[in-house]
Structures are given as C-alpha cells and as structure tokens.
Amino acid sequence: MGKLNSTLRRLLEWVDARFPLSALWRRHFSEYYVPRNLNFWYIFGALALLMLVLQVVTGIFLAMHYKPDASINASGVPVAFASVEVIMRDVPWGWLIRYLHSTGASVFFVVVYLHVFCSLLYGSYRKPRELVWLLGVLIFMCLMAVAFSGYVLSWGQMSYWGAQVIMNLFSTIPVVGPDLAIWLRGDSVVGDATLGRCFAMHVIAVPLVLIGLVMLHVVALRQVGANNPDGVEFRKMKDGNTGIPFHPYYTVKLILGLALFLLPFSAIVFFMPEFGGYFLEYNNFIPADPLHMPEFVAPMWYFSPFYSILRAVTPDFVIVPGLAVTVFFFWVIAISRSSIKFFAALLWLLAMLGFYFIDAGFWGSVAMVGSVLVWGGLPWLDHSPVRSIRYKGFYAKLALAFFVASFLVLGYLGMQPPTCLLTLISQAGTVVYFAFFLLMPVYTRMDKCKTEPERQVA
Amino acid sequence: MSRLLIVLAFIPLVAFAGGGVALLDKAPDKSADMGALQNGARLYVDYCLGCHSVSHLRYGRLRDIGLSEAQIIGNSQSPGGKQREPMHSADARLSVGSVAPDLSLITRARSSELGSGADWLYTYLRSFYRDENRPTGWNNSVVENTGMPHVLWELQGELVMDDNQGLKLVKPGRPKPEEYDTIVSDLTAFLSYAAEPAASDRKWWGYVVLVGLSVFLVLAYALKREFWKDIH
Numbered sequence: 001m002g003k004l005n006s007t008l009r010r011l012l013e014w015v016d017a018r019f020p021l022s023a024l025w026r027r028h029f030s031e032y033y034v035p036r037n038l039n040f041w042y043i044f045g046a047l048a049l050l051m052l053v054l055q056v057v058t059g060i061f062l063a064m065h066y067k068p069d070a071s072i073n074a075s076g077v078p079v080a081f082a083s084v085e086v087i088m089r090d091v092p093w094g095w096l097i098r099y100l101h102s103t104g105a106s107v108f109f110v111v112v113y114l115h116v117f118c119s120l121l122y123g124s125y126r127k128p129r130e131l132v133w134l135l136g137v138l139i140f141m142c143l144m145a146v147a148f149s150g151y152v153l154s155w156g157q158m159s160y161w162g163a164q165v166i167m168n169l170f171s172t173i174p175v176v177g178p179d180l181a182i183w184l185r186g187d188s189v190v191g192d193a194t195l196g197r198c199f200a201m202h203v204i205a206v207p208l209v210l211i212g213l214v215m216l217h218v219v220a221l222r223q224v225g226a227n228n229p230d231g232v233e234f235r236k237m238k239d240g241n242t243g244i245p246f247h248p249y250y251t252v253k254l255i256l257g258l259a260l261f262l263l264p265f266s267a268i269v270f271f272m273p274e275f276g277g278y279f280l281e282y283n284n285f286i287p288a289d290p291l292h293m294p295e296f297v298a299p300m301w302y303f304s305p306f307y308s309i310l311r312a313v314t315p316d317f318v319i320v321p322g323l324a325v326t327v328f329f330f331w332v333i334a335i336s337r338s339s340i341k342f343f344a345a346l347l348w349l350l351a352m353l354g355f356y357f358i359d360a361g362f363w364g365s366v367a368m369v370g371s372v373l374v375w376g377g378l379p380w381l382d383h384s385p386v387r388s389i390r391y392k393g394f395y396a397k398l399a400l401a402f403f404v405a406s407f408l409v410l411g412y413l414g415m416q417p418p419t420c421l422l423t424l425i426s427q428a429g430t431v432v433y434f435a436f437f438l439l440m441p442v443y444t445r446m447d448k449c450k451t452e453p454e455r456q457v458a
Numbered sequence: 459m460s461r462l463l464i465v466l467a468f469i470p471l472v473a474f475a476g477g478g479v480a481l482l483d484k485a486p487d488k489s490a491d492m493g494a495l496q497n498g499a500r501l502y503v504d505y506c507l508g509c510h511s512v513s514h515l516r517y518g519r520l521r522d523i524g525l526s527e528a529q530i531i532g533n534s535q536s537p538g539g540k541q542r543e544p545m546h547s548a549d550a551r552l553s554v555g556s557v558a559p560d561l562s563l564i565t566r567a568r569s570s571e572l573g574s575g576a577d578w579l580y581t582y583l584r585s586f587y588r589d590e591n592r593p594t595g596w597n598n599s600v601v602e603n604t605g606m607p608h609v610l611w612e613l614q615g616e617l618v619m620d621d622n623q624g625l626k627l628v629k630p631g632r633p634k635p636e637e638y639d640t641i642v643s644d645l646t647a648f649l650s651y652a653a654e655p656a657a658s659d660r661k662w663w664g665y666v667v668l669v670g671l672s673v674f675l676v677l678a679y680a681l682k683r684e685f686w687k688d689i690h
Contacts, residue, residue: 095654
C-alpha cells in the first residue's frame, strides 16, 4: 500500500511539473472557500451542470441512431420520426437513453428556472457578479435555441407546426423578414432543409457555444466567489474567516442533493416519461404532416411564458408600449441638455411611427425577445442598498411575488388556446412582467430596507 | 404566402371533422397478459391490417410477446398464402376516401386529459352505431362522422343511437356482449404494447433504480452528516 502511494505521489509530481493539476484542484475545490450558510437554493447550479453532462452524453448516443431526414419511408412515415421509434424499440436501451434525454430537457429548464430564482432571491446578479449574470443570460438563450432545435428533430406534428410558427416570426420583420425566413428555413415551408439545419444547430453549433459559456460562467464565479443568502460578502466579515472549503463540505452536500434530485427524476423517466403530455406531447406521437395543421399549436411548457408575451401583443395592445416609450422619452427630454432633447424627440417620433405602421406581430416578436434580453439589465436596474430578499423592503418583495405570479400565469396561458378573456389576462401578465424590470430603479430606491448584519449569521 | 398556407392547412381539418367530447371507458390493463397480447395480435392481423399498418413494430417485438416464428408467419398470411399487408394508398383513397393511419403509436397519440390513449381506443371500438346517412352505414359516438367502417360488426352486432344519445344493441353479434369487450380489450392491449414495447421493462427497471437510489440517499445523508458535524 505504501509503495502504491509513493508511486501515485511521484506520478502526481510528474504531472504537476508539466500541468497545474494540484493547483487546479486546490483553486476550484479543496481551497476554494465558500460561505458556510449556502442553503437549498444553491444546489441548482450544480444540478444544471449535471443536466448539461447528461444531455451531452445521452445526446451522443441518440445522434448515433437518429436520422435527420424528412423524406417519407416505404410505410409512409418520415424517416426522422421513424428513426426515433427505432431508438425507442430496437436499439438496446434506446428507450432509456431517449427518455433520459427528453425528460432531461424539461428538467434542465426546471433546474435553470430555480437557479435563476435563487439569484433573484439573494441578489446574486449585483456588483461584482455582473459578468457571471450576463454570461448566465447568454447561457439561457443558448439553452432556448438548443431546446427549440432539438424539439424539431423528433419531427412529430407539434415539432413541425411549432417550427412553422417560430420560423414565421422572422417573416414579420419589416423589409428583410420574408427573405430572412426563407434563408433560415431553407425553403418556403418547414421541410427537409429546416430539419438538417436544426440537426446541425442542435448537435454541434449551439452546444459548442453553450459549453464555452458555461466554462466562462464558472471561471467568472470563481473570480468573485459565491454569493450567499445574507447577500453580505463573507470576505468582508469581521472575523475574516467564515468561509469553508468547497471540498469536502459542499461536495458531500452536493452528493446528498444529487440523491434527492435523482429520485424524482428517475421516477419520471421510468414511470411517467410523458409527464401528462408536458414532457412528451401526445400530438407529437403523430408524424409531421404538412397538410394537417393541428387545431391548436402549443409550445413546450418551458417556452410558454415567452410565447404568451408574443401572443399578448395584439394591434390594440401596441398602445401600451407606445405609452411607456412616451413616458420614458418625456422624462429624458425633461432632464437632459438641449442637444440631447432634440435626439430624444426624434427617437420618440421614430418609435411612434414604428408602432403605428409596423404590424403588431413584429412588436410581439420584439416583446418576446425583449422579455429575455431584459434579464441582462438586472444588475443595473436594481438600486437597492441591500442584496438579499432577507433585508429588502416591502416593495421589492411585492414586486418579486407579482413577477413570479405573472411568469406562472403567462406559462399556463401560453399552453391554452387564446380567448378574449385569456388574451386580456396575458396582456396584464406581460405588463407585470416588464414592470418588474423597468420600474425596478424606482421601487428599489423607494424601499425601506432592513440593515444587513455586519457579519454573516452562522 | 404563409397566411395562404395556413388557410390551406385548415381545409383537410374541416373535411376530417373533429370528434365531440365523450366520456371514455377505462381499458383493462392487460400489459402482462401474454395470452391477451397474442390474441390481440391475431385479431389485428385478421381485422385491422388490411388497412392500417403498424410499421414501427418489428418481427423481434412479436417474438417478445411469446409468438413463435411459425405463428407469426402463419398468422400474417391470408388463406391464399399471400403475405398480408395494408392496401396501397391509391386504393385506399379510392375506396375509403383517405389512407388509414399507421397504428403503431395510436394509444400514445390519443392520450388526452379525458383518459389514456388505450381508454380512447377501447371506447372508440365499442361505440360504432348504425347511421344510414353515412357512406359506410356506420357512425361513432367517440369520433363523430368517423371515416372508418365498423369492421368488427360481426363480433359486436349492431347498435343504434337512441334519443338520449345512448347506444343500444339491437342485433347481437356472434359472441356475447361481454366477450366483445374482452376482444376489444385484447386488441387494445396489443396496440398499447405496439406503441411502447419497452414499457414493462421500463417499469421493472424503475423499481430497481428507485431502490438503488434510496440506498444511495441513506449513504449520502450519513456522509454529509459525518462531515458537517464539525461546522456551526
């Protein structure tokens, strides 16, 4: 045993002389000091990383058997759709790999939404973590792209018509839209060319960027250190050393979290992989048919809040962003110098002309994209003197509660066929959603916050 | 252009006519009953395969429900010895008006908030009634104005719809009515199997994995407690 140990030590010395292996381990695990009061909410970052690894590994095996081919086989079924069924039936353990991947996609979003919620609770996006946050927003956008392109690959009715709806959004862009849509689809309708594009995006282009961004996200986090539920930098604490090393304390805690997470995850994979039609939609078991549009095309649940925002922008509703823009520019004109006043007035006029002349469908797409982009502004919108919800005042708590409610309501409505009343509710939800961000500089300044503890409460 | 396409896409839907909301009967779970699955496979070949393919179901998956090679070959041949297969799509369009859908995944595709796809199929196949206004002479209370004729009519007999929208048996079929329910449930069980042959394997492994993870959970908790007892 002693001999083996000394051999291993010499091997490690050999490697360390050529590559900073021990230094990396110390920097990222054994001597990476983290606050000791990280709670339940802090597990979702690590779980998101786990889901990424799971999706990559299962995805590799799926790509071995999947065929991105929209042509019709001898039985009248598109080859792509049939190849998924071959994986489900005739590839050994193919059903498990496919269900892990399909459940993994939805659970990835669950985990990421909870990860983001943790940042909202404890103000993890605030200075000095702006870059961690911005990289996170970019990761989320990649995740949306990879989920959308992957969903098209199963080539069922929902895949096909969902792709049709999303690709048609591009054609609402003034002037270049219709040509851009054809360039993206590779055809006038979603077809074989689109499927090939989605395959390339899903298996290589987006994941490559995604993995790079995740690495940058972690590197940036290591630079500034983890936030904690008190929102007070533990490095500024009075006794100076309340941090504990990541390894072994948080590694063992993560192992426990992993066990707690894998139990419900496996229960879904093995006992209800369709999850009531939310993780695998029933209509998607019907092969894509360009001649039969389903009565109602619903997006996957994780896109539905954004889809709701898209649909909420009806021609009548455009007056709401019109008013908001007007108020904003009046404020700018009131406070700024005369040369800027002129440009502001010009921009306001252009915006008004745009709202008046360009189709509401375009503004719906702008609102949908904006509803994701606006997250990036969060570090500069929050002017609260404290970070954590524990010490924030009433307005911030109320705003967060309203925001979460609007997100859930928009999510529900996005999966329902639109009616007059539901559209009205989704418009109210859209206003609340954007108000949470855009009014943040106002209500966080007005808030009466509690004083933060000078040092962390252990 | 896209608007035109969407309008065009709706036309077949109108011709198809969606079904009204009907309460679905619960299909008995026969997923572990090899006899029922085999009987369902035989019924499928005898009554359904003339129009409906099950293209995703391969030979090996029929072996899995205990059918021998001789049975599979013998069953799938018509009395003349010709291998049975669905009619060509051109013939189907001429005689029935549309190509009958492939049924490999029908019990998954027909799932809804009303019930599982198996419930839907089990109810649908027991809800045909006489309707002289339809080209086939049959209508269905689950899918109103269905294009499919009642191919199992010899087995079920003839039902008519009374004034309260209820179905009444007016001319019994060869087997007794309860036997017809068994026949349909066997056929449903076979198609549920065809929709996901791995389903029973999946559940079996599910129990194994959950037990394994529970043990892992206990160990992980003990490990965490051991390390964290020094902190605080």
